[in-house]
Amino acid sequence: MWRAVEKRDASFDGRFVVAVRTTGIYCRPSCPSRHPKRENVTFYPTPEAAEAVGYRACLRCRPRERDTPQLAWVKKACEHIRRNQVEKITLDDLAAEVGVSATHLQRTFKQVIGLTPRQYQEACRVERLKQRLKQGEPVTKAVYAVGYGSTSWLYKDAKAKLGMTPGAYRRAGEGMKIRYRVVDSPLGRLLVARTSHGVCHLSLGDGDAAQEEALRSEYPAAEITREEGKSDHWTLEVLDYLAGRVTQLGDIPIDVVGTDFQRRVWRELQAIPRGSIRSYEEVARSIGEPTAARAVSRACATNPVSLIIPCHRVVRKSGSLGGYRWGIDRKKRLLESEGVPHD
Ligand SMILES: [Zn+2]
Incomplete structure (x- = not known):
């Protein structure tokens, strides 16, 4: 606790207060006022505890209030970073946004959060990337979607950050x-x-x-x-x-990589015979994931080899066609050519 006070470590704010015998005042660990001497200091778990033995709250760091002004603008900065999911935010932009100097922001942010604003932004981004990958989005697409300008990032340090498998790299086509x-x-x-x-x-x-x-x-x-x-x-x-001269594409080998989930969906689609349709829900049930209809629909949308993996044969439960990566009109014409009645 004393070390936290010495370092004015704001991450300890709210965990205890520090009372100074010589002044009768108690503070947050991060109080910017002049340092008390160690022998004059007592620690209390809460403001109430300090007040119960006669200490008064410091007017500068306001230990009874939840957020110090500092904590408030650090939170504001975090929020700004999280809201801007795609653009890269510079330290100067961020400083202007919260109304403090860049150096002050950099130092205080690091003290409170434990990361610099840049590291924090990177961490948020990696978090979003992980979420997208979990949902089965292709790596490349997800990398761009969370705001990386290129996939070169993948090769530099994704492994350390994501623990990515070689399959994920492979999805970007390295060596192909x-x-x-x-x-x-x-x-x-x-x-x-x-x-x-x-x-x-x-x-x-x-x-x-x-x-x-x-x-x-x-x-x-x-x-x-x-x-x-x-x-x-x-x-x-x-x-x-x-052109209707052959009715099956089943013999064409495919060379695609997907998540386990995508591959299960794609295998299931390949089993739908020409002239039949399934709903996203039916596909979800037949791969043993009855609640995953939405994920099935995403796996259809990210099918890299349309026709050979016949994702056009999957439609909405209501009978409406749902989406098609290459245009709903083409889906309609494909189904018509297979003699499938539809709305
Ligand atoms: Zn204080």
Whole structure:
């Protein structure tokens, strides 16, 4: 307790008060007034205890009030950091926000919280990232969503902070060689990307740029090459499927990495036969997670290989189509082509 008083450590505020015999005043441990001498000091667990033996509250640190002015603006700074989830906040911005000097803020914040404002912001961000990963969001997407400008952060110190598995790194595509082509199909532009092991990304869209961007943001660390000219047989097979010349895509190998949950959902989707639909709730039940319909819906939305993993066959319980990463109209047309009645 004496060490806390010597260091004016605000993290001990509220845990005890320090009473000074020579003045008859009691203070918070962090009181900025002149230091009392150790031999004149007595500690009490609460203001009430100090007052019961005749001490009066210090007018400067106001030990009876919950928050000192300092604690109040440190809290304000924390709140500001938590509210600004995406932008990086500089120390100067933060100082202006709470109305104190940057040096004062830096020092006091560290005293009270135990972290600098920058470290605190980083800790909040890592916390949000963990939450998103827990919900099954792809690593790359989550990294950007919480405000990191690039996934290079992943390679630097994510392991220390997140305890990430090699699979998580793999999801960013490190060490992967990806080739892709974009061709015309009955449902618009079709992008099929593949590694030597299988198809790793498949998208439908209207413009190559957006689809290429989706591919690159899914595998930011991969070596990605666009191919032109004669199609590979996997792309041809998908084209045949979209044209109705073949009815199954089951033989195309896929090369994707997901969380355990995503993989369970995706496996389940691959078991839905052509011409059938399931609700998100039904899929959730059949993987033994009856309350996870929303997470199932997210796993569908993050399916990297549409069609091959037929997430278009999952709809809302109400019968309405729900969402589709490549446009609700395409989902509708896919289901129509399979003869599925729907609203
Ligand atoms: Zn005081």
